[in-house]
Amino acid sequence: MTTPSTPLAQEFVAFAVEAGVLRFGEFKTKAGRLSPYFFNAGLFNDGARLVRLAEFYAKTLLASGVEFDMIFGPAYKGxxxxxAVSMELARLGHNKPFAYNRKEAKDHGEGGTLVGAPVQGRVLIIDDVISAGTSVRESIAMIQAAGATPCGVSIALDRxxxxxxxxxxxxxxxxxxxxRQxxxxxxxxxxxSxxxxxxxxNSSADIAAHAAAVQAYRDRYGV
Incomplete structure (x- = not known):
């Protein structure tokens, strides 16, 4: 049975569609599948969109009950x-430090691969989607190597x-x-879902017309 959608989730989907971040058509995924929709968080690419996106992340995180001491963003989208999410959380009265990694270690200045606040305590990983879990595993390794504890992952869209x-x-x-693993x-x-x-x-016929294709994709590949 499908879990009823929340108003916040529906508002986010509408926002992503209106911003052109969530598009419909025929797109080839990394797994080689032909998907009737495509989500590209890189298109949240101006100040207004990024502020709204951060609001959705922050509200969802606060409602989740997941406890964390800081945020870690894996390069590059993270x-x-x-x-952005650290700033929005602070605006809401939950000031959290953040850090991120470089793809290549720096051998001068502060050096190393980690930038930002010291990675310590309970660390929340934030990204746009999880495609194969590779980025999460790499983030976990970096967080643990710094002596901290990964405590959860926050994403925009679960396919x-x-x-x-x-x-x-x-x-x-x-x-x-x-x-699970x-x-x-x-x-x-x-x-x-x-x-x-x-x-x-959706009251728009143009938008609602994509429902059958997305449903067929869910029926074939969904979990």
Missing amino acids: ITLAA QEKAAENGVEQPWSAVQYVN LHLPVVAIAGL DLLQYLHH
């Missing part, structure tokens, strides 16, 4: 997200579809893998 490893379809999603809670602003509810109840 860097902007960590900074809620079966993962593919070396071309082989798995019975679990990438988010489920992180939750890496033992970290994953807090998503919205998921594919929320997108479907948005499409099924």
